[in-house]
Amino acid sequence: MAYKDEQLNEEKVFKDPVHRYVHVKDRVIWDLISAAEFQRLRRIKQLGTSYLTFHGAEHSRFNHSLGVYEIVRRILFNFEGREHWNKEQRLLCLCAALLHDLGHGPFSHSFEKVFKLDHEEFTRKIILGNTEVNHILQRVDKGFPQKVADVINKTYEDKLVISLISSQIDADRMDYLQRDAYFTGVSYGHFDMERILRVMRPLEDQVVIKSSGMHAVEDYIMSRYQMYWQVYFHPVSRSAEVILSKILHRAKDLYQQDYTFSLKPTHFLSFFTGDVSLEDYLRLDESIVLYYFQMWADEADPILSDLCVRFTNRKLFKYIEFNPNLQMEEWMELYSLFEKAGMDPEYYLVVDSSSDLPYDFYRPGEEGERLPIHLLMPNQELKELSRQSDIVESISGKKRTDHKLYFPMDFVEALPDDEPEKARIETLLGLSQEK
Amino acid sequence: MAYKDEQLNEEKVFKDPVHRYVHVKDRVIWDLISAAEFQRLRRIKQLGTSYLTFHGAEHSRFNHSLGVYEIVRRILFNFEGREHWNKEQRLLCLCAALLHDLGHGPFSHSFEKVFKLDHEEFTRKIILGNTEVNHILQRVDKGFPQKVADVINKTYEDKLVISLISSQIDADRMDYLQRDAYFTGVSYGHFDMERILRVMRPLEDQVVIKSSGMHAVEDYIMSRYQMYWQVYFHPVSRSAEVILSKILHRAKDLYQQDYTFSLKPTHFLSFFTGDVSLEDYLRLDESIVLYYFQMWADEADPILSDLCVRFTNRKLFKYIEFNPNLQMEEWMELYSLFEKAGMDPEYYLVVDSSSDLPYDFYRPGEEGERLPIHLLMPNQELKELSRQSDIVESISGKKRTDHKLYFPMDFVEALPDDEPEKARIETLLGLSQEK
């Protein structure tokens, strides 16, 4: 039997808290799960620094990747025998679902910003490079790795396949909303996925939703909205993210200044020089990063050391609402007061805006964006969701930006009361009223 | 106001998937949670290697410790105003609950066995040594750290206080059963904790259960039984545990043989020499251990390297039921066949028995064991649970041992078919029939 058609003797199941069981029957899927690059996802948290806000959010990307695979498996089970559905695409869809996040590194968001990396590019490299995953996919067919990469890259010719993995209501989002809600313990994130799966229909170039299922989709969109504001953009997690970014910045700066590290940052060298090989990338997971942070806590450089202690022991920055219309003058004053007080403002006075984050709870039809959700009306017409639903319309495409200013409250408080900067800093930060 | 009575301005809450919210009002508790030694528990998994079997089981001991605190908080809330309950003990109970697992290290079970450590001893050392936790406790009262240590150590004079933290139905067990069930996703582990809390009554020297709540307690005992066999003793997790132990053994052996590591095992040195300081102990968390395992995968020693690759990429040993009555002769033969085939049996042929593990789903009255569960009958008499409950009686004190033999199936399969040992090894392992 061809490798692509090989089935396990006995179906394997993974106990999954969200979908109850993840079922694997295909030999290819089983082999991919066992590949080193896929197992590596166990060492990368799904929600980055959110576990410092929601202590339950310690789950990994391995967890989520299995979930996305399982949802696609169920969708395709429902598609069997339907018009427009080409069952030859089944294995391709399953592989793309399983592997779509393969290129994520530790604390992806910060790493990508600081080191100018793109996890999607690394997903492609892992799939196409000299890896266990690639060898498995090649056994299916020489051209198969490229197909999988194309689906994940949204350049594959069959748009229906892409829309399963990447659209406004794809398996990725359906899994992470439910999973992140489950592990954080928040009451948002519930929607009737079973119903959504039942009303999904394959068309020529996309998956659509029977209009009778509109309310279930509204519920899903609302879940997303709530999860963004309640979980993903939580200011405490962002505070940890700010510190994390500043650690990476500082380490890079020190390296570029020829600072001598007591522990040579072997794993980071190519990140600092901007020349990261696939092998380097794969070696860096969150246990490695946390090891370095713990080592760097003992470095001579006071900034690097302080920031690492903060991250490791969760001594985070405090935050206040930041008025983006603050007079340039006042901002300059604050900045120089921090300098004078010995708190390098580059590292200790940080504005962070949530709109930098992937704010996409629903944006129909923007250039280059994920496919919008189309409803299939009883008369077989298609209508874009936000045209039919008041609720979705109300939150579509609105850019809600939230600016916060992060700083080390403990340092400010520790300034001697007779130091003239202290009072002024407190005034400018609006801390005086609070007392 | 005395530090011990200080309350936060506004109650703090942690969103908890198991108890919905963990509530903190006491300044002392809040400070303890923020202490570096407590935050360290975030980097130690509650269930050790179980995440390699149940992918959801990635939760930390931080998670669990908060949960135990919350349960004790609720119990004490119910105790308020009851006879026998001395509210002066409240803060002591809460601190002991929060800190009872503070001394756990990475993958505790294996580390304790290989390096002959005792996590309870380290809990004491952290509480009594020069640590953030100790300083906070001292602020309550000079003698307070010792009291907390005594409660955890079960030597405190007030046995009622001890029984909240450590008995057959303490807050520790009630939290971990529910929490481990939640994160693994298994359907066991549910019992009506709210009812149990309602029927708990303080007596002079122990917490007892009103007899009307017996069935809820039976359910709890059954949960425990099922969790042991379905989760805690799962043979796949034990396979990972076997490999982990063998890595530690090998590293120690190499060190003692003056092997030159390419990466000097700084963090491990005092573990190898058996002279672990508190500081050394606290520095070793699971991210550090995983860092070393990844480094050691590149070591020249083939055994250390192989075992580390196995652990990191989850290439585990397979297992078969091991017949402990196997003829010594056959066992010797198997052992020497492994040697001949180049698989050092010391590392590649391992018998593991579940009875080595803390098998205690219910043992009333054994020497030195946790207090049994007493029911408070309507006539105010006390009866030990297993005398009243058929079900509990049926599983009490039975030692059910399960022996398994672990070995690298991939190595056996990779032996050349014409190698004479292969067939015989397969016969002795009972693999031939399976083909």
Place this chain on the structure above:
Amino acid sequence: MAYKDEQLNEEKVFKDPVHRYVHVKDRVIWDLISAAEFQRLRRIKQLGTSYLTFHGAEHSRFNHSLGVYEIVRRILFNFEGREHWNKEQRLLCLCAALLHDLGHGPFSHSFEKVFKLDHEEFTRKIILGNTEVNHILQRVDKGFPQKVADVINKTYEDKLVISLISSQIDADRMDYLQRDAYFTGVSYGHFDMERILRVMRPLEDQVVIKSSGMHAVEDYIMSRYQMYWQVYFHPVSRSAEVILSKILHRAKDLYQQDYTFSLKPTHFLSFFTGDVSLEDYLRLDESIVLYYFQMWADEADPILSDLCVRFTNRKLFKYIEFNPNLQMEEWMELYSLFEKAGMDPEYYLVVDSSSDLPYDFYRPGEEGERLPIHLLMPNQELKELSRQSDIVESISGKKRTDHKLYFPMDFVEALPDDEPEKARIETLLGLSQEK
């Protein structure tokens, strides 16, 4: 001890699937629950005819009334010791919560419409009349029954008390959304009530919500929206409701036409004549109504008999979207075609609009309506919810009416194919295309 302060020896608990336990400690509450008029609520379904659509929705108003009581109990527990909260009002709030639905009759909505009754009036009559409930309340204080009635009637002087029982986010709504979701099994209806209870604050004349809880409130509003469209306005339940109303109409008409019933409709006489005494009202519960429907199925009058068979055996009317702009001409034609075909259009061609139903998922500030939701901002200002929340704004006050036309498809299909009316009826009803 005064009756109003009497406590039960031991707290009583009711196992409740939604709130886990309902706790009763006050003697007055216990006595009220045992009163005949309260027990009668067991024989009246919470969701009227919805059980014919959602088979799980068989729960009674007894169920819900206990739930509302429990929520208010928990709110007041949180209010203890807060400014603005007068604990003297506690028992009044609990009684009003428990009794707020006491005047509901069987299938209230239809009965009220057909017989021009008002359940709120009967709630007052039961509380103030010669009933067990009244006698219990009188024991608290002669004027107490009137106070309870005033709170339910929203005329009580203390507006804070009223807002607990009756506002846009009162205990009534919070219970029914969760309860109806639980029993129907739909995935809507979940919101974080525990959080909402935590952020409720008593002010002088209303309960407000701390602004940090806005998202939890949004979730609650969305639940309500979804429950209305998915459950409460479900067209199949409305079909049953249409038939029910028509049965009552028919029986009343027959009575007025001096028709001789084989079973004298003793229980209904005063309803037919519009002179319903409190005693008559209390005697009519859903088992009585179902008894009559079953008896009337054997009546000589074909319409009454047919409708009763339909209701009893769930042979409901089918429905189509009704275009309210249908040409009067066409409507007249359809009407007379039904007449010709022997299907009295008065009973067999029914337009039903959901806007007739209590459509109130959020209407701030309308005359005579429930109090809107106010957020308490950090600066202590109050802001009306829909001014702060895009989502709530998007669905506020919109009147979304949904018109459906109900008719007996089986009768239409049973018309002989050569009957000229048949084809034309099918065309006008838009049935022909469907074939």
Place this chain on the structure above:
Amino acid sequence: MAYKDEQLNEEKVFKDPVHRYVHVKDRVIWDLISAAEFQRLRRIKQLGTSYLTFHGAEHSRFNHSLGVYEIVRRILFNFEGREHWNKEQRLLCLCAALLHDLGHGPFSHSFEKVFKLDHEEFTRKIILGNTEVNHILQRVDKGFPQKVADVINKTYEDKLVISLISSQIDADRMDYLQRDAYFTGVSYGHFDMERILRVMRPLEDQVVIKSSGMHAVEDYIMSRYQMYWQVYFHPVSRSAEVILSKILHRAKDLYQQDYTFSLKPTHFLSFFTGDVSLEDYLRLDESIVLYYFQMWADEADPILSDLCVRFTNRKLFKYIEFNPNLQMEEWMELYSLFEKAGMDPEYYLVVDSSSDLPYDFYRPGEEGERLPIHLLMPNQELKELSRQSDIVESISGKKRTDHKLYFPMDFVEALPDDEPEKARIETLLGLSQEK
């Protein structure tokens, strides 16, 4: 297409709180659900009088019957293509599952005892008699009704089919445990049905369980045990049951004594005379019974009237543990004291033993009992469950009888204190100590 193979155009789903959705594709099933005799099950509560203890337990046998059907549907879906499974039996299994409880009457247990009826006999009569259900089944095949009746009657030749519907681990039990737990809200009743369904295997003459699923089955058995003692045998529900039985007894006695009822008990006549026709039986549902009880509350006979008031308004009997070894003398004395005090002991002093109830949480191999559970061992051997499982063994076949004495505490308390019987009655009932 043959009627038996007809499929609905679009699958119909029922929203079900326990199984999420009940799926119907077969025309035959759809028609059976719509049959009057099946709809009648909506008017019969699944748990009889338990709703007077657990207010959530208001669900009907309609509810449960759909659930059993759904479970069998899922089992057969898993069986597809397996050896031993004859797919020709599929429709038969589904029909038998759906209809297995069709003959239940109102408050079956009491009715059966008082009037010496057997609901299983009526199930057969409905299936084989002149009913809508029978006509539907006949359309499948003339002999089909008999086959369905045989399966339910356990006389069908294919024992595998029977074991799906009726064994120690059949779809009936799996549904009611979960459903009754859901509606009462108790925390028992959970087990991993999905896993059990996955390990069920068809053999020649029974369904067996792969031994790897033993723990899931243990959990199911334990659920059953807990549900019996916590829910099904709850003494308060039994108190209501006692009153119900006594009402029926009294009405029958009065009828036999030629008492003149103000409301002629038309529906009951044939029950009194012991000659119940199928038509009579089908007309009697719980709304009819409750109607009579409400009417009889106004009857002249003080006993009938009192008991009916008690049942309607939930003024139940109190209970004490009854010592079955009570000296005959004392019992005679109590009996005659009740008589003297004007409380007819026939109706007001009732011993009820739980062992009268269907106590079967696990009895392997008893004559005429349901099939025991067999485990399929890896070597293909079969082993009876209680031989493999300590827990199951511990509760198997044990007859645990619980005797209670029910009486009207309010009457006893209302006896004048100077009446000499009072003190003695209180002593004999053990009430004096309690004061």
